[in-house]
Amino acid sequence: MSETDERNRRWTLALGIDPDAESGFALSDSDRRMSDALTALYGDGDDAPKKGRGGLGGSAPRVAKWLGDIREFFPAPVVQVIQKDAFERKGLRQMLIEPEFLATVEADVNLIADLVSLRGVMPDKTKETARIVIAKVVKELMERLERRTADAIRGALNRSQRTNRPRFSDIDWPRTIKANLRHYQAEHRTVVPERLIGFLRQQRRIVDLEEVVLCVDQSGSMATSVVYASIFAAVMASLPVVATKLVCFDTAIVDLTEELADPVEVLFGVQLGGGTDINRAVAYCEERIERPTKAHLILITDLYEGGNADALVDRLARLSVRGVNVIVLLALTDTGRPSYDPALSAKVAALGIPVFACTPDQFPDLMATALKREDVAGWAADQDIKLIRPEA
Known part of the structure; x- marks a missing residue:
C-alpha cells in the first residue's frame, strides 16, 4: 500500500467516513469491521449510526460480537478504555446482566466493581458467569500482589x-x-x-500478633478501592503473623472477616453504593480491637461523611491516644488520585494521623512500615505521595 493510500486509510478510520460514500477510501474487510466497531460506539458525526453500519442495539449477542471485534483489533489497555466509554455513552451497565456479554468482556478491576454493584439485579445464571469473571481477575491480582505483600509484612x-x-x-x-x-x-x-x-x-503466640483492621468505605465512589482492599485483606489473612479483619460500610456495616479465605466470596459480600456513615463504622471497629497497642486501623475512605463528622474526629483521636496506629487512605487505586473532602481530611490530619492516597503497588511497603511502627508520613513523603496537611 502506498504512503498516500495508508494516510487515506487512517483518516477514513479516524474520522468514521462511510467507505461506501464517494469521498470514502475503500477499506479492506478487516478495516471495515474495525470501522464498524468504532462507529457503533463513537458514531460518525451524529449519535445515530448510518444505515448498514454497526450499532450496539439492545441485544447481548450483538454486543458480544462487537466486543470480539475490538478485542481483535486493539490491545487490552485500549479495549478497557473503549469498554469504559461504552458503559458511559451507550448505557451498557444494564447489559452486564447478560451472561453472553460477560463471557466476552475484557475484565479488569473497574468491571469487577460494576459486576459487584449490579449483582443484586442479576439472574442466577448470570451470577455464575460473573463469579467466573471475578475469579479470573482476582487470580491475576493475587499473582501480582500476593508474594510481595507476604514478603513485606511477614513479621514472624x-x-x-x-x-x-x-x-x-x-x-x-x-x-x-x-x-x-x-x-x-x-x-x-x-x-x-x-x-x-x-x-x-520465630514462634509467636496469638496474643503477640499484630492486629490489622481494614475499614473500607463501600459507597459507589470507592468501588475500585474496595476491590483492591478485599484482595489485600485476603492475602494478609492467609499469613499466620497478623490477625486481619475486613469491615466494609456505607450507612450499614458488613463484617467480612470470616469470608477472607475466599476473596471472590468477599467481593460478593460487598454492597457497593448508598450513603456513608464513617463514624458508625469506626465505632464498630473500635469495639473489636482487642489490643490497641498492637492494632493498626487502615481506614479507606474519601471522608465524605454522611454521619457525625465531629464525633468521627473525636473517635479517631481517642483511638490514636489509646495506641492504635491509625492511617487514612483516601483511595487505593492504580491512579492514586483521590476525590475527597478537604475540610474533614485536614481535621483528621491535625490529629497527627497520616491522610493520603496510594496505589496497590505501594500498599505492601506501606503495611510493612506501619507494622514496624515507623514514620508512615515520612515514608509517604519519600514516595512522593501528597500528604493532606492540617488546617492552617
Whole structure:
C-alpha cells in the first residue's frame, strides 16, 4: 500500500467516513469491521449510526460480537478504555446482566466493581458467569500482589537470623541464587540450588500478633478501592503473623472477616453504593480491637461523611491516644488520585494521623512500615505521595 493510500486509510478510520460514500477510501474487510466497531460506539458525526453500519442495539449477542471485534483489533489497555466509554455513552451497565456479554468482556478491576454493584439485579445464571469473571481477575491480582505483600509484612520472620533448612515459604531467593551461581546449568538455563538459605521463623503466640483492621468505605465512589482492599485483606489473612479483619460500610456495616479465605466470596459480600456513615463504622471497629497497642486501623475512605463528622474526629483521636496506629487512605487505586473532602481530611490530619492516597503497588511497603511502627508520613513523603496537611 502506498504512503498516500495508508494516510487515506487512517483518516477514513479516524474520522468514521462511510467507505461506501464517494469521498470514502475503500477499506479492506478487516478495516471495515474495525470501522464498524468504532462507529457503533463513537458514531460518525451524529449519535445515530448510518444505515448498514454497526450499532450496539439492545441485544447481548450483538454486543458480544462487537466486543470480539475490538478485542481483535486493539490491545487490552485500549479495549478497557473503549469498554469504559461504552458503559458511559451507550448505557451498557444494564447489559452486564447478560451472561453472553460477560463471557466476552475484557475484565479488569473497574468491571469487577460494576459486576459487584449490579449483582443484586442479576439472574442466577448470570451470577455464575460473573463469579467466573471475578475469579479470573482476582487470580491475576493475587499473582501480582500476593508474594510481595507476604514478603513485606511477614513479621514472624526474624531477618537477622538465617537457616539452611528453611520452609519453602521462608526461602530467601536472592541469597540462595547468589550462593548457588556455580551450579548454573547452561543447557537448562537455570540454577540448581545445592544449599538453601532462608529466614529463621520465630514462634509467636496469638496474643503477640499484630492486629490489622481494614475499614473500607463501600459507597459507589470507592468501588475500585474496595476491590483492591478485599484482595489485600485476603492475602494478609492467609499469613499466620497478623490477625486481619475486613469491615466494609456505607450507612450499614458488613463484617467480612470470616469470608477472607475466599476473596471472590468477599467481593460478593460487598454492597457497593448508598450513603456513608464513617463514624458508625469506626465505632464498630473500635469495639473489636482487642489490643490497641498492637492494632493498626487502615481506614479507606474519601471522608465524605454522611454521619457525625465531629464525633468521627473525636473517635479517631481517642483511638490514636489509646495506641492504635491509625492511617487514612483516601483511595487505593492504580491512579492514586483521590476525590475527597478537604475540610474533614485536614481535621483528621491535625490529629497527627497520616491522610493520603496510594496505589496497590505501594500498599505492601506501606503495611510493612506501619507494622514496624515507623514514620508512615515520612515514608509517604519519600514516595512522593501528597500528604493532606492540617488546617492552617
